[in-house]
Each structure stands twice: as structure tokens, then as C-alpha cells.
Amino acid sequence: MLEQKINEFFGDSDPTGFGTGWWSGVLSAFFGVLALGAVVCLHFPQLLTSPELRPYYPMDLIRLLIQTVIAAAMLLGVISAFLRRKKVLALTGMLLALAATLLGGASVPINGPLGDRPAIGLDWFLLDMLLMTLIFSPIEVLWPAYPKQSVFRPDWLQDIVYFLSTHLPIQITSFLILLPATQLTAVLGVPGLVAAVGRLPWPVQFFLAVLVADLAEYAIHRLFHTVPFLWRFHAIHHSSKALDWIAGSRAHIVEDVVVRGFMLIPMMFIFPRDMIVAYLLFVTIHATWAHCNFGPTIKWLEPFVIQPRFHHWHHTSQVEAIDRNFAIHFPWIDKLFGTCYFPKDKWPDTYGLHNEKIPAGFWAQTFYPFTRRRAAA
Ligand SMILES: [Zn+2]
Numbered sequence: 001m002l003e004q005k006i007n008e009f010f011g012d013s014d015p016t017g018f019g020t021g022w023w024s025g026v027l028s029a030f031f032g033v034l035a036l037g038a039v040v041c042l043h044f045p046q047l048l049t050s051p052e053l054r055p056y057y058p059m060d061l062i063r064l065l066i067q068t069v070i071a072a073a074m075l076l077g078v079i080s081a082f083l084r085r086k087k088v089l090a091l092t093g094m095l096l097a098l099a100a101t102l103l104g105g106a107s108v109p110i111n112g113p114l115g116d117r118p119a120i121g122l123d124w125f126l127l128d129m130l131l132m133t134l135i136f137s138p139i140e141v142l143w144p145a146y147p148k149q150s151v152f153r154p155d156w157l158q159d160i161v162y163f164l165s166t167h168l169p170i171q172i173t174s175f176l177i178l179l180p181a182t183q184l185t186a187v188l189g190v191p192g193l194v195a196a197v198g199r200l201p202w203p204v205q206f207f208l209a210v211l212v213a214d215l216a217e218y219a220i221h222r223l224f225h226t227v228p229f230l231w232r233f234h235a236i237h238h239s240s241k242a243l244d245w246i247a248g249s250r251a252h253i254v255e256d257v258v259v260r261g262f263m264l265i266p267m268m269f270i271f272p273r274d275m276i277v278a279y280l281l282f283v284t285i286h287a288t289w290a291h292c293n294f295g296p297t298i299k300w301l302e303p304f305v306i307q308p309r310f311h312h313w314h315h316t317s318q319v320e321a322i323d324r325n326f327a328i329h330f331p332w333i334d335k336l337f338g339t340c341y342f343p344k345d346k347w348p349d350t351y352g353l354h355n356e357k358i359p360a361g362f363w364a365q366t367f368y369p370f371t372r373r374r375a376a377a
């Protein structure tokens with residue numbers, strides 16, 4: 001298995017606590033990947049950066065960020081090399097940072113005007129990784145709902161592979177969804193609707209966008225639970241035996257594309273492009289947060305907006321909560337359709353699939369939905 005090989009290459013049997021060089025090594029390699037990826041983006045912006053995001057980039061700030069990430073990879077690599085016996089992580093981080101520097105670092109100029117042609121969104125993937133790690137890793141370490149659960153729990157590496165698998169090609173698949181959606185709206189779109197919605201105050205537009213998306217998400221998510229063939233894809237998302245932000249990215253690529261398409265197509269009929277981009281940013285953060293191993297809850301807000309405790313009940317293997325809590329933003333959508341399970345102040349005891357086994361490992365799980373089901377014994 002791929003994740004096993006990675007584990008053997010980078011890992012060792014030494015302790016992984018703070019001060020052992022493990023965290024600095026992991027972070028050095030992580031920042032090294034980000035640094036090299038960002039510099040490659042500067043070299044090939046037309047091919048690798050999303051046309052939707054380019055206009056929003058404050059380039060001075062981005063360049064400063066790249067410089068900081070390169071320096072951080074180097075510094076943490078040196079620290080880890082001093083502290084830890086096995087130096088593979090530290091060397092990887094430092095080599096990646098060195099490669100980023102030799103390729104021109106943060107000062108690579110962007111030549112010429114860039115067109116609107118489809119591109120691989122490596123920029124969004126890198127920013128997403130950085131953003132998620134910066135937001136969620138500290139709060140999980142500081143205020144966990146399950147303090148005994150380690151950041152490097154079993155399967156964490158597999159879930160990073162999932163993060164890669166669903167985030168990187170999703171840029172290509174998004175275009176595959178957007179292209180027919182654009183054609184569809186050109187033919188079936190109600191003239192003036194998008195313009196009329198666009199004249200509403202920004203917060204109203206945003207609320208409506210989240211509502212429309214969550215109703216679509218509710219419908220498709222419920223289908224993924226009730227149609228047996230679809231469940232075979234979604235079972236992978238439910239196979240995590242412990243939840244944290246990275247476990248939230250464990251999803252089959254087919255499910256990712258179908259859900260995204262199902263949400264985006266109705267939205268494109270109603271909302272201006274800027275609002276859709278804003279929603280995509282919001283859902284990335286909110287859906288990830290809902291999976292966090294994060295204990296604090298704003299109690300008065302619980303009936304109105306989903307916080308981790310609500311979605312954690314969706315992931316429990318306890319029979320009383322199976323096929324409940326399908327919404328991802330508004331818990332009252334589940335109340336409305338009679339699918340809500342939300343006991344006061346309690347967190348689930350167990351997570352994962354109920355009476356069901358799926359194979360271990362990324363590739364086995366990716367092929368799993370297409371394999372023939374064994375006859376029930
Ligand atoms: Zn589900």
C-alpha cells in the first residue's frame with residue numbers, strides 16, 4: 001500500500017511528542033511542498049493557476065508568503081535534523097525549499113497577460129492545504145473534543161492521500177462540471193434572474209446561496225445513503241473510526257464530483273459568479289470544521305448553524321443515529337425533513353460503519369464501489 005510505503009520511508013519508532021523533532025520534520029516537509037508548488041505556479045501561471053482566483057490575489061502579499069514558507073521549511077528542517085535520529089523528513093523539507101529557491105523563489109516574474117482558459121488549480125490546492133492546516137490543526141491540539149485522540153492517529157496518512165486525491169484533480173473535474181452547467185444556464189437560464197439576485201444586499205445573497213446549496217447537498221447526501229450503489233461510494237467517507245479535519249477529506253472522487261455538480265448547477269441559475277466563488281470558499285472551511293476534533297460549542301447557535309457536534313452524530317456507528325443529520329450548514333433542514341438526531345450536550349461514543357466492512361487503503365477503497373458484491377452468507 002502506498003501509505004505504508006510513505007510511512008516506512010518517513011516514519012520511525014521514536015516518540016512523536018513535542019520536542020522530538022517529529023513536528024518540526026513534518027512541518028518542514030509540508031512547507032517544502034508548499035514552497036516548491038508555489039514557485040512552480042509562478043513559472044506556469046496559465047497552466048496551473050485558477051482563472052477564477054487570479055484577480056483576487058494581492059501579489060505582493062503572496063510573494064511575501066512564499067518567502068516565509070521557504071524560510072520556515074529551512075529553519076524547521078534544521079531544527080528537526082538536530083533533534084531527531086532519522087533525518088529523512090528534515091532533509092526532504094530542506095531539499096524542497098532549496099529547489100524552490102534555485103528555481104527563482106518568490107521573485108519569479110509573471111510574464112504577459114493571462115487568458116481565461118481552463119487550468120489545473122494547483123494554486124487553490126496549495127492555499128487550501130495551508131489555510132486548513134493553519135486554522136484547524138492548532139484548535140484541535142488546543143481544544144479537542146476527544147483529548148486522547150492523537151493528531152497522528154491510525155489512518156492519518158491515508159487521509160492525507162485522500163486530501164491530495166480529491167483536491168488536486170477536483171480542479172479539472174470542476175471544469176467538467178462547469179462546462180455543461182454553463183451551457184445549460186445559457187439555454188435554460190431565466191434572463192434577468194442572476195442580475196436581479198445580484199442587486200440584493202450582499203449578506204442576503206450569501207444566505208440564499210448557502211441555503212440553496214445546503215438543500216441540494218441534503219438531497220444528494222440522502223440519496224447517497226439510501227441508494228445501495230451510491231452508498232458503496234459514500235461508505236468510504238463513513239469508514240473513519242475517529243474524526244478530525246483531515247478525516248473529513250476521506251471521500252471517493254466520484255462522490256466528490258457528483259456532490260459538487262449537484263450543488264453547483266442549481267446555484268449557477270440563480271447566483272452571480274462572485275457569490276459562487278464566495279460560497280465555495282465558505283463550504284471548504286465550514287464542512288472541514290464540522291469534522292474537527294474540536295470540543296467547544298456555541299450553544300445558542302446550535303439550532304441555527306451546524307457545529308462539529310452535529311456532524312459528528314452523522315458519523316457515529318451508534319444505531320440510534322444512523323441515516324440522520326444530512327445537512328452540512330443548517331441543522332433545521334434536517335428538523336424540517338424529520339431526519340435530525342441531536343441529543344443535548346452529548347458526543348458519540350463510537351464512529352465508523354455499522355456492521356459493515358470495507359477494505360483498507362486508498363486504492364482498494366477507490367476500486368471498492370466497482371467490485372462485485374459478495375453474496376451474503
Ligand atoms: Zn453521510
Ligand SMILES: [Zn+2]
Nearest residue numbers: 237248291311
Ligand atoms: Zn462527514
